[in-house]
Amino acid sequence: MKSWTCIEKCGACCKFDLKNRENIYKILSKKDLELIDEMTDREGWCKYLDKKNKKCTVYNKRPHFCRVNSFSKKFNEYYKNGDEFLIKCCKQHISEIYGKKSFQMNKFKKETMQ
Ligand code: SF4
Numbered sequence: 399m400k401s402w403t404c405i406e407k408c409g410a411c412c413k414f415d416l417k418n419r420e421n422i423y424k425i426l427s428k429k430d431l432e433l434i435d436e437m438t439d440r441e442g443w444c445k446y447l448d449k450k451n452k453k454c455t456v457y458n459k460r461p462h463f464c465r466v467n468s469f470s471k472k473f474n475e476y477y478k479n480g481d482e483f484l485i486k487c488c489k490q491h492i493s494e495i496y497g498k499k500s501f502q503m504n505k506f507k508k509e510t511m512q
C-alpha cells in the first residue's frame with residue numbers, strides 16, 4: 399500500500415495559490431485566510447520558507463493548515479482514499495511548481511513507493 403510522506407527540499411505547497419485549491423477554501427476560516435495573506439510574499443510564496451533550502455523556518459510553530467497529518471482529517475476525500483488523497487495533492491503541487499519530471503517529483507515518487 400502506498401503511504402504518504404513529506405519529502406525534504408520540496409516546499410511546493412508553501413506557495414499559496416488558493417485559486418487552484420478550491421476545496422481548501424471551504425475549510426479555512428476567515429482568520430486563516432487573513433493569516434495566509436499576511437504570510438504571503440510578493441511572488442506568492444510563504445515568507446517563512448527558506449527558499450534556498452526549501453525548508454520551513456517556523457516548523458514547530460507552523461499554522462494548523464500546514465500540519466498535513468491533522469489538517470488532512472478535515473477532508474472527506476481523506477476518509478475515502480486515505481494517503482492516496484495526500485499523494486494526489488502533493489503531486490499536483492509539485493507538478494505545478496517544479497514540473498512532472500523534476501527532482502522533487504522523482505524524489506516524491508520514490509519515497510512514496512510509486
Ligand atoms: S508538496 Fe507535499 S512533499 Fe512537498 S513540501 Fe508539501 S507536503 Fe511536503
Ligand code: SF4
Pocket residue numbers: 411412413437444445446447448453454455456457460461464
Ligand atoms: S509556515 Fe512553513 S510549512 Fe507553512 S507554508 Fe510557511 S514555510 Fe510552508
